Amino acid sequence: MTDENARRVRGSYRKGVAKRAEILRRAVVVFADSGYRGGSLKEIADGVGLTQAGLLHHFSSKEQLLAEVLDERDSADLERLGDAQGWAFIQSVTDQVRHNTTVPGLVRLYATLSGEAVAEDHPAHGFFTGRYRRIRGLMAGALRTAQADGDVAAGVDVETAAVSLIALMDGLQIQWLLDRDTVDMPGALDDFLGRLRA
Amino acid sequence: MTDENARRVRGSYRKGVAKRAEILRRAVVVFADSGYRGGSLKEIADGVGLTQAGLLHHFSSKEQLLAEVLDERDSADLERLGDAQGWAFIQSVTDQVRHNTTVPGLVRLYATLSGEAVAEDHPAHGFFTGRYRRIRGLMAGALRTAQADGDVAAGVDVETAAVSLIALMDGLQIQWLLDRDTVDMPGALDDFLGRLRA
Numbered sequence: 001m002t003d004e005n006a007r008r009v010r011g012s013y014r015k016g017v018a019k020r021a022e023i024l025r026r027a028v029v030v031f032a033d034s035g036y037r038g039g040s041l042k043e044i045a046d047g048v049g050l051t052q053a054g055l056l057h058h059f060s061s062k063e064q065l066l067a068e069v070l071d072e073r074d075s076a077d078l079e080r081l082g083d084a085q086g087w088a089f090i091q092s093v094t095d096q097v098r099h100n101t102t103v104p105g106l107v108r109l110y111a112t113l114s115g116e117a118v119a120e121d122h123p124a125h126g127f128f129t130g131r132y133r134r135i136r137g138l139m140a141g142a143l144r145t146a147q148a149d150g151d152v153a154a155g156v157d158v159e160t161a162a163v164s165l166i167a168l169m170d171g172l173q174i175q176w177l178l179d180r181d182t183v184d185m186p187g188a189l190d191d192f193l194g195r196l197r198a
Numbered sequence: 199m200t201d202e203n204a205r206r207v208r209g210s211y212r213k214g215v216a217k218r219a220e221i222l223r224r225a226v227v228v229f230a231d232s233g234y235r236g237g238s239l240k241e242i243a244d245g246v247g248l249t250q251a252g253l254l255h256h257f258s259s260k261e262q263l264l265a266e267v268l269d270e271r272d273s274a275d276l277e278r279l280g281d282a283q284g285w286a287f288i289q290s291v292t293d294q295v296r297h298n299t300t301v302p303g304l305v306r307l308y309a310t311l312s313g314e315a316v317a318e319d320h321p322a323h324g325f326f327t328g329r330y331r332r333i334r335g336l337m338a339g340a341l342r343t344a345q346a347d348g349d350v351a352a353g354v355d356v357e358t359a360a361v362s363l364i365a366l367m368d369g370l371q372i373q374w375l376l377d378r379d380t381v382d383m384p385g386a387l388d389d390f391l392g393r394l395r396a
Contacts, residue, residue, distance in 0.1 A: 035313075112314055114372055115233075115314060116310055118306050118375035119232070133380075157389065160386050163386050164370075166369065169365075170373075171365025172369075174330075175368075178315075178316060178323070182331075184358075184361075188362045192362055
């Protein structure tokens with residue numbers, strides 16, 4: 001390959017990567033607004049100046065697009081949690097919730113998709129089932145460590161507290177999205193965590 | 199009107215009422231499975247042996263059908279709550295959650311629709327915003343009475359506890375629908391309420 005050709009290939013590759021990222025950002029908005037079932041590939045394609053055929057050149061199907069949206073969001077969230085342990089980990093979760101109040105579009109994405117995905121034939125059903133199991137495990141582990149460290153009261157059932165902590169965060173998102181001036185997500189979470197303290 | 203004609207009119211009215219009820223039951227199933235945006239009038243009509251035009255003879259639009267589904271469910275739930283006060287009211291909520299474990303289709307209906315309805319242009323957006331405000335008011339009132347009766351600890355902020363109690367129930371439904379053998383909704387709720395006690 002000549003230098004000229006190599007440059008051209010690299011340039012086109014970079015453009016492809018940028019377009020993929022643009023499509024993913026647009027898909028987040030459309031799925032958050034209309035859900036996966038209600039949102040159309042056409043709407044996403046229109047939003048980034050492509051035809052549907054052009055979009056399918058970057059992602060092989062609507063399902064694949066959904067899967068990549070979810071994977072990317074999850075990686076970003078997990079990175080933010082870092083490698084804190086015990087009570088410090090639990091506190092980093094409240095930081096995450098505080099951060100979420102600045103990104104209502106993403107909160108809406110999860111609220112809409114997790115609601116839809118309870119249907120067994122939904123393409124993200126397996127993703128959400130696995131995700132909740134993983135997060136329950138993480139939370140229960142952190143609470144157990146915090147209990148051993150004397151940061152969580154001895155009487156607390158850590159498995160139940162893990163389920164409830166995650167449920168509380170999910171439910172708060174729904175009320176917050178409907179009524180942002182009334183519902184204080186980080187405040188309610190702190191209140192809940194305060195009652196777990198030793 | 200002759201007796202014969204009157205009988206015919208009454209018979210046709212009764213059939214109309216029965217058909218309406220059948221359509222509503224079918225709409226619950228379709229909206230629970232596919233959401234409001236993903237579920238189609240055609241699918242509902244097919245399920246009750248009607249054409250779409252035939253269905254629209256009973257309900258003027260898909261939106262009206264959704265509104266009646268939600269109104270009917272809400273009335274049934276409120277009836278079950280009865281007129282208990284204070285801590286007895288809060289306990290009747292855990293009875294409702296226990297009852298919910300026997301009607302997964304209805305739980306799915308609420309999980310799917312409330313997730314969708316966070317979008318401002320969703321036809322049930324106003325319904326859910328109003329419903330949450332009403333339920334928060336009911337819960338905060340019952341918790342305040344329970345606190346005055348000495349059933350809830352003096353340090354509990356009843357407004358925050360009301361938001362959290364409702365959020366917990368909503369979030370538990372998502373996890374339960376995805377993993378029924380693992381997630382114990384009434385157990386997690388009892389655990390939460392136990393920590394509010396005086």
